[in-house]
Amino acid sequence: MANLTRKKRPVTRILHWTIFLGVIGCVPVIFGGNAYYMYVATLIGIYIITSMGLNFTLGYTGQISLGHAAFMGLGAYTVALMTLNGYSFWLALPLGVLITFVAGLALGLPSLRVKHHYLALVTLGFGTVIYLLFSNEYEITGGFSGLPGIPRPSFFGLDLSSDIAFYFLVAAFLVLLTGIALWILNSRWGRAFKAIRENDMRAEMVGVSLLTYKLLAFAIGAAYAGIAGGLLAPLMKFVDPTSFPVHESFWFLIMLIIGGSGRFEGPFVGAIVVMLLPQFLRGTQQLYFVIFAAITLILLIFWPGGLTSLLDVFFRRVLRRNPPQFTK
């Protein structure tokens, strides 16, 4: 099982962070010359953020969200509309996060009171309505023509509009959000999340309010998607409704399951695999959907921990660092 509350040794932790930051730093050194590669790398960063959010919702507290594309869309359109009207990105992004967080609370509160599958229903409905709004409110959202010309931000006079600079902005957010996620998961919230996942009945009998924690996890998940959306808009310099249809949310779920739902590394592995594989193989997008959907089913049935758990097993076998433990 995932070991999110297991206290890691400081050395291991430092090693992990070094690798993480090292990889982020190396990407532009290797691919910096190629605008398309940099675009893909930035996009991967954004999708990791979304999946991390979804991991709070699905992975850590076992709720389904079919509204993640819509949350992302809300973040993207907020940033797009505000920056196009001359407001600063640094004002627009927090507002987008606030909007998605509140939207998450507003959706979660009524549906979590009812029954688990109602959350699927309500988020699905929400996703549909948001998509309809983006497509049909021409005066505001530009309908299907979208909103072109979204500026990239600058940071205290530092211009971030080049592809590499923007990559580093997304990377900075990724590092920050990874840190925040780690903080949350190592706090008492994280322990409560885990307790709910392991035995929700017992969790209630030690005083855990399921509603409060599920709602929090859901809203945090929404807010992460909101940030990802807010970064997506200036990356593409353009938003339109076709980036946020309902089945995009299905796609995020698949991404997370492939990586490993409920595992801290899951979103990273999932987003990287799902985004990179099509770059190496040739074929239609639909073929990838077929392949990834099949992989998802197989993983769900045989390895619910996703690729992360497979990697785990692999490393243990190969490195024999952590032989299976029996009582001391």
Place this chain on the structure above:
Amino acid sequence: MNNILEIAGLRKKFYQLEAVAGVDFEVREGEILGLIGPNGSGKTTLFDCITGIQRPTAGEVRFMGKRITRMKPHCIYQLGIGRTFQLVQLFPGMTVLDNMIMAIQESEGTVLSRLFQMDESKDEKKAIELLEFLNIIHLKDQIAKNISYGQQKLLDMGMVLMSKPKLIMLDEPMAGVNATLGKEIAERLIELNRRGCSFLIIEHNMRVIMNLCHRIVVLDYGKKIAEGSPEEIQNNKQVLAAYFGG
């Protein structure tokens, strides 16, 4: 003497079967009340209804004068009712220590403060004390699902003791625990009782029940068939009939 828990006309129906069929009794403050009855007589269901895990079909439960029927389980816990389960209920993937801390963390502070409280030494100390008492301190860093059933049972009990509840409800605490330790647990329960904690205990081991309890309530087919001191119950014809099918 005040009543800490009052149960009035409590019923729970599963489709056709009435598992609890109108039960009234009370737990007095500071007493150890035994709840006995043949298998399937509705004891565990009654516990579930009191603690909010099951929603009773009818009737009322009052805890320290406050109506707790239909309250959420976590609120009932925070009012001061702790319970163990017949089939142990733990957080199987967490360490023993984390299980213990989990049992107290929600009773302290606010939701927001729980995000920022990183120092847990106070709770850890308390947990270690209790684990020492229960003789499972050497397992504190083991994953809960890897320890033996009896040890899990002790852990379950330890979790209840973490938050100092006013009423402790134990569902067959002695089943699967060795006799020596059973005796120690009984001593500890008496000690806690002396300090003012009330108990409601389900147990099939008659010796334990008769020695431990001040009063006993007997259920059969979801109904209360007898109530009284251990001596009275031992000599009650109806009770003997229910148990031995007379």
Place this chain on the structure above:
Amino acid sequence: MFIQLVVSGIAIGAIYALVAIGFTLLWQASRTVNFAQGDFLTVSAVLMFIFVCLGVPFIWALLITVVIAAVLLGFVVKKAIIQPLIDRSHTTIIVATIALSFLASNSVATFWSAQCRAFPQIFGMTPYRFGSIALSRQNVWTIIIAISLILAINLFIQRTKPGKAMQAVAQNREAAKVLGINISRVTTMVFVMNAVIVVFAAMLIAPVFMVRFDMGAQLGLKAFYSAAIGGFNQIRGALLGGFLVGIIETFSSAYLSTEYREAFVLVVLIAVILIRKEGLLGTEEQ
């Protein structure tokens, strides 16, 4: 105009009701929320279309499709996907059916065609005339066939032994087990039954919609909404929900706004959930 709208609302509603009944049957038997329901429909329509194109007479195309769907979408899906997951959380099964939905629709797009094709008008084109009112043959036959099917399903559940076993499982799995009912077998039967129902729904909808890899997506959702509006655990609920959704949709797109016609259904749905969370005819579950 008004009568035609009512008739077409009822016709599309009957199809929703049919798909929604399959949906609620699955829910009752195995707590599966089947997000692939619409894609089952797509697959069935495509199979039928392929057979018709091969020159197979329509009735045979239908029968062959029923058999294939019963095996593939019923038996295989149950045994290979739902069975291994049935003891995990509801969420896991939901995610699995979502993945299945992706798999089905994209397989159709990849291995058959991503284009849309016109399905033959099996009921004919000339409308029936009743005085000044003209009703499309498609709508009339849809209503007749769907309602007969619904009646047949009801009879099966109420009168036959397997049907009664299904009811028992739906009401209380534990009790059913005690009564000696083989739950796994009943669940498999329900999956097969659902597949057959879906094939008929596909037959009714295909002449109206085009045959396309994503033709079922909307329909599956509508069935989901219908079931939720009417009540997840009641066949009557699915029936009522289906007709309601069909009529609301038809009228709102005729008189209010086509862009937001999906939104009107959602508004009704949310209102129902807020007022009566079990759905209009649903009952509270344990």
